[in-house]
Amino acid sequence: MTSKINAMTGAEATAEAMRQVNPDVVPAYPITPQTPVMHAFASFVSDGLVDSELIRVESEHSAMSAAVGASAAGSRVMTATSANGLALMFEIVYIASSTRLPIVMNVVNRALSGPINIHCDHSDSMACRDSGWIQIYCENAQEVYETSLFAVRLAEHCDILLPVMICQDGFIISHSVERVETFDDESVRSFIGEYRPKHCLLDTDNPITIGPLDLFDYYYEHKRQQAEAINNAREIIPKLAAEYKGHFGKDLNFLESYKMDDATDVIVVMSSTAGTTKAVVDKLRAEGKKVGLLKPRLFRPFPAHEISLALKGKRMVAVLDRSDSFGSMGGPLFSEIRSALYDEAEKPIIINYIYGLGGREMMLDDIEGIYNEISCINSQPEEKVKYFGVRE
Amino acid sequence: MKEIYEIRFHGRGGQGAKTASALLASAALGIGKHIQSFPEYGAERQGAPVRAYTRISDKPITIHCAITQPDMVVVIDETLLKSIPVTEGLQDDGILIVNTHESPAEIKQREKYNGTVATVDATKISIDCFGRNIPNMPMVGAILKAKELVGLDAIEHEIRKKLGKKVSAEIVQKNINALHRAYEEVKIE
Numbered sequence: 355m356t357s358k359i360n361a362m363t364g365a366e367a368t369a370e371a372m373r374q375v376n377p378d379v380v381p382a383y384p385i386t387p388q389t390p391v392m393h394a395f396a397s398f399v400s401d402g403l404v405d406s407e408l409i410r411v412e413s414e415h416s417a418m419s420a421a422v423g424a425s426a427a428g429s430r431v432m433t434a435t436s437a438n439g440l441a442l443m444f445e446i447v448y449i450a451s452s453t454r455l456p457i458v459m460n461v462v463n464r465a466l467s468g469p470i471n472i473h474c475d476h477s478d479s480m481a482c483r484d485s486g487w488i489q490i491y492c493e494n495a496q497e498v499y500e501t502s503l504f505a506v507r508l509a510e511h512c513d514i515l516l517p518v519m520i521c522q523d524g525f526i527i528s529h530s531v532e533r534v535e536t537f538d539d540e541s542v543r544s545f546i547g548e549y550r551p552k553h554c555l556l557d558t559d560n561p562i563t564i565g566p567l568d569l570f571d572y573y574y575e576h577k578r579q580q581a582e583a584i585n586n587a588r589e590i591i592p593k594l595a596a597e598y599k600g601h602f603g604k605d606l607n608f609l610e611s612y613k614m615d616d617a618t619d620v621i622v623v624m625s626s627t628a629g630t631t632k633a634v635v636d637k638l639r640a641e642g643k644k645v646g647l648l649k650p651r652l653f654r655p656f657p658a659h660e661i662s663l664a665l666k667g668k669r670m671v672a673v674l675d676r677s678d679s680f681g682s683m684g685g686p687l688f689s690e691i692r693s694a695l696y697d698e699a700e701k702p703i704i705i706n707y708i709y710g711l712g713g714r715e716m717m718l719d720d721i722e723g724i725y726n727e728i729s730c731i732n733s734q735p736e737e738k739v740k741y742f743g744v745r746e
Numbered sequence: 747m748k749e750i751y752e753i754r755f756h757g758r759g760g761q762g763a764k765t766a767s768a769l770l771a772s773a774a775l776g777i778g779k780h781i782q783s784f785p786e787y788g789a790e791r792q793g794a795p796v797r798a799y800t801r802i803s804d805k806p807i808t809i810h811c812a813i814t815q816p817d818m819v820v821v822i823d824e825t826l827l828k829s830i831p832v833t834e835g836l837q838d839d840g841i842l843i844v845n846t847h848e849s850p851a852e853i854k855q856r857e858k859y860n861g862t863v864a865t866v867d868a869t870k871i872s873i874d875c876f877g878r879n880i881p882n883m884p885m886v887g888a889i890l891k892a893k894e895l896v897g898l899d900a901i902e903h904e905i906r907k908k909l910g911k912k913v914s915a916e917i918v919q920k921n922i923n924a925l926h927r928a929y930e931e932v933k934i935e
Binding site for chain 1: 768771772775780781782783784785787806807808809810811812814
C-alpha cells in the first residue's frame with residue numbers, strides 16, 4: 355500500500371473516494387454545500403477517470419429513486435446531498451433501507467429551512483435517524499475519505515445489506531482545505547472488491563420481485579428483519595475495521611475517547627466540533643483539569659453499550675447536539691445517551707447543550723466556557739437542556 | 747511562534763482571497779507542514795467583503811473554527827480599511843500586510859497598529875502584469891517577504907501545479923512574475 359498527502363477539502367476528499375470506488379451509477383442533484391462533491395465527481399466522469407454512469411436528475415426525489423432502481427438492478431450506487439435535498443428525498447430514503455439496498459450517500463450537513471439557511475447543523479441527517487440507514491458522522495476530511503471507502507464494504511456485507519449515510523459538516527469540513535492522506539487506487543480497489551449482489555433484478559436466471567405490496571401478512575416481519583440487519587452492524591463493524599487496518603494499516607474508530615482515562619468531566623460531541631474540543635481539552639489538561647472528550651462517530655446503530663462503558667465512573671457529562679428535537683427531552687444524541695445510562699447503577703450528572711444551529715460558530719472559548727460551567731455543577735440540575743450561544 | 751501560525755485574509759469577492767489562502771496552505775503542506783485553509787461563507791457576491799483563513803503548524807490541526815487572534819492579517823483591498831476593523835484580535839507582535847501605495851508608517855498611524863506593517867501596491871503590480879486587478883498573487887509575494895512561511899520556490903511549484911492545469915504557460919509565468927515583483931517591492935517596518 356502506498357499513500358499520498360494532499361491538500362483537499364472535505365468535498366474533494368469525498369469525490370476522490372468516489373473516484374476510487376468507481377461506482378456503477380451515481381444519480382445526483384446539486385445543492386449547497388454538497389455541490390463541490392458532485393462538481394469534482396462530474397469532472398472525473400467527463401475526463402474518463404471513472405466508468406460510472408452519472409445520472410443528472412431533476413430533483414433529489416428522483417436522485418434517490420434512480421439510486422433505488424440502479425441498486426435493485428444490481429449496481430454499486432453512490433450519491434450525495436444536503437439539507438432540503440435530503441428532506442425531499444425522504445420518501446425514497448426510507449424505501450432504500452426497507453428494500454435493503456446498499457447505497458452509499460454522503461450527506462454534507464446543512465440546516466433545514468426555514469427560515470432559509472445554508473450553513474451547518476445536523477437537522478437534515480438527524481431527521482432521517484429513524485429511516486433505517488446506518489449513519490456515521492465525521493470530524494474532518496480524512497475521516498470523510500476513509501469512511502467513504504469503508505462504508506461500501508459495510509453496506510454490501512451480506513448480513514447487513516443496508517444503505518449508509520456518511521455525514522460531514524457543511525462548509526466547515528466540505529469547503530475547508532486540510533491535509534488528507536489518500537491511498538493508492540489498487541489498494542482501495544482490492545479492499546472494496548467487486549460488487550456481486552446475491553439478488554438483483556437483472557439476474558434473469560433467478561427472477562425476484564422488489565418493492566411489492568406487503569400488507570398485514572408480511573410487512574411487520576420485513577421490518578423485524580430490517581431491525582436485525584442494522585443491529586448486525588454492531589458486530590460486523592469491528593471485524594471490517596480489523597480487516598481495514600490489515601489492509602491500510604490504519605485504525606478507523608467509531609467511538610473515539612480523547613484523554614478520557616482519568617477524566618471526571620466529559621463533553622460528548624460529534625463531527626467537526628469534536629476536533630475543536632480536543633484543542634480545548636489539551637489547554638485545560640495543561641492547567642491540571644481532568645477533562646475529556648467522547649466523540650461518537652457511529653450514530654445508527656447507536657453504540658449504547660460502548661458509550662455507557664466509556665462514561666462509567668464519570669462525574670459529569672455534557673452532551674452537545676447540533677440539532678434540536680423539538681418538544682422532546684433534549685437533542686437526539688442526548689436522548690440516546692441518557693437512555694443508555696438508565697441501566698447503570700451509578701449515573702453521572704448529565705446535561706444537554708443544543709449549539710451551532712444554522713452554522714452559529716462554536717469557538718474555543720465557547721467550549722472552554724462549557725467546561726467551566728459544568729465543573730461548577732454538583733448535582734443533577736432540573737434544567738437538563740440548555741440552548742448554548744443563543745440570544746434570549 | 748505559537749504552535750499554529752494563523753493568518754486572516756480580508757478581501758472582496760473575486761479578488762482571490764480564498765485562492766491565496768489555499769495556495770499558501772498547499773505550499774506549506776508540500777514542505778511537510780500541517781495546514782488548514784477555509785473561507786468565511788456568507789452570500790458570495792462579487793465585490794462583497796470576504797474573509798479567508800490559513801493555519802500552518804508542525805503538528806496536526808484539529809480546530810475547526812474561525813481565527814480570532816491571528817498572527818498575520820492580509821488586506822487585499824485597501825477600501826476595506828474604512829469599513830472593517832481589520833486589526834481586530836491581531837497580536838501586538840503580529841504582522842499587518844496591506845495592498846496600498848501608502849507607506850507602512852502611514853498605515854500604522856491610520857490603523858493605530860504598532861506591530862510590523864508591510865505595504866505593497868499589489869493592484870498596480872497586478873495591472874502591470876496581467877492587465878487586470880487580481881491582487882492576490884502579488885500579496886502572496888509580500889507575505890513571504892514579511893514572514894518566510896515557505897520558500898518562493900515552494901509557492902512557484904504550487905502555482906505551476908494548480909494554475910498550470912487551467913491557464914496557459916504565459917499566464918502562469920505572469921503570476922510568477924507578479925509574485926516576485928511584490929516580493930522585491932514590499933516595504934516592511
